[in-house]
Amino acid sequence: MLTHEELMAALPHTLDKTDFPELGEKYDGKVRDVYLDPDHDRRFLITTDRVSAFDRVLGLIPHKGQVLNQLAQWWFEQTADIMANHVIDVPDPNVTVGREAEPIPIEVVVRGFITGVTTTSLWYLYEQGERNPYGIALPDGLKKYDRLPHPIITPTTKAAQGQHDERTTRDEILAQGIVTPKLWQEIEEKAIALFMRGQKLAAAANLILVDTKYEIGMVDGELTLIDEIHTPDSSRFWVKDSYVPGKEPENFDKEFMRKWYAQQGYRGEGTPPTMPDEFRATIGGRYIETYEKLTSKLFEPYHGDKLGRIRGNLSKYL
Template sequence: MPHPPVVSTSIPEVPVQRGKVRDIYDFGDRLLLIATDRISAFDWILPTAIADKGRVLTQISAFWFSQITLPHHLLSLDPGELPIPDGVNLEELEGRSMVVRKTKVIPVECVVRGYLEGSGWKEYQKSQTVCGEPLPPGLLQGSQLPEPIFTPATKAEQGHDENISFQQMCNLLGTNLAEDLRKKSLEIYRTAVNRAEQCGLIIADTKFEFGLIGSEVILIDEVLTPDSSRFWAKDTYEPGHAQLSFDKQFVREWLESTDWDKNSPPPELPREIVTQTRSKYIDAYEQLTGQSFAWKEA
């Protein structure tokens, strides 16, 4: 049996910001990022949590941070290194916590696409472009692109992130920083793709976030997880239809099959969808790292 899901956390007297999935506690020059088991889709936090999802996200991020040579924000996975007040359940935070350096967050999502899916596929069908980038004719849903492309988006506190052109990104951040972020994003993606392919996985697309400490660019947030990326099974990959995935696309597809209008509170997820989603996340971790997920069983 899985552990009970952690939907929210509480650390008294420490400033906190709550995102769709993460609770972020401010300890001055360091932050404590706690990945809860909340799951979001179509800009809604769903009423049903996925047990241990936050631990999978944290452990996958930690794995990638150990593989990436670029500077990043991760300092430790032990929340006990921070002055946590007495009475806080540290066991509940185990495996889902990252102690990180505080940065000035750069307000652009750095998206890299290696395959044609999602909003990119929808745009391509209309105009043979993705985020305004022209692509060859005749591509199918799930087709591999000739080269990975960088398609930035503005970060939205609430609502949907909005795709922008690279020129708009240059106008927003300055050309030098924009070009540096594009270079770093493509570099990380290519490194990760090579690793994932050795493990039988395809990373179809992903998004990165960066911050600044002084003038130094730092990789932040989660990295190459099933929440921020599309993971596909390499052995069943075939362009022309939706792929077997190890990410929350499975949940999106179930929601699309219901009569939910996406404008009212979303429905509860059925038990079998919750169970299968948890298994997919854990499978992604185990396949990528070659290690057994420590919290597979309660």
């Protein structure tokens, strides 16, 4: 773990954006700078320190990009026996070179618990009286934070940039011919297997993997995990020994940030308030803590010029 002073000292060195036109055509994700290299069927994913919530970029968090990239890398290794992944190379702590995939335009969301605050969250829908959200039958009498009888898949469509994801169901996905029934069956089975592996490894770190989102694509006719996996950006984590049914557990995910925004009266509309430096440092510390708990590795911070380091590590591709 880094001290609060070390995190504060890292604030001026956050990685906001990159500019490597030699790598290929650039696409700005909310968190990653992506460079397309179609000649080699690959893309460069540079994970910056940008943080997003409410579908928008909200600021910069010290060390976040490295944590995210290295944690995703660790999880890709831990799950490669279940599903192939896009990783070709991790030439730098903030960079992954991924095989270009034909993305399946569905976010495969898996949930083990009933919780959440947004309008697509399971708890929100259930509280409104829905008993068949995402086409999945839920029993009466569930309380917020309850463990579901078994993990479920609540897919959403992948929205275009600037749009919100919309919920969908297996029936709609099949009716629209987005994937074949056989392929969707395989996606469901593998997503649940990935989630169970995630829960098992999280439990060993005294964490609960509450829910998560997978992005999947096709590479050479094979289902392939793309983007990231089981990071605090794509998943909820609760502290296992803080979990008591019916009570709000201690979390290790972006809920912490969303709550701060809610306290400022911000719920996603209009201009967001600016995060104070102290708070940005605290969030950075939480990302690092999650990484260290899960991987049992010590996070190795870099204090120099990150852009220079990245350029050097990518020189073989330039």
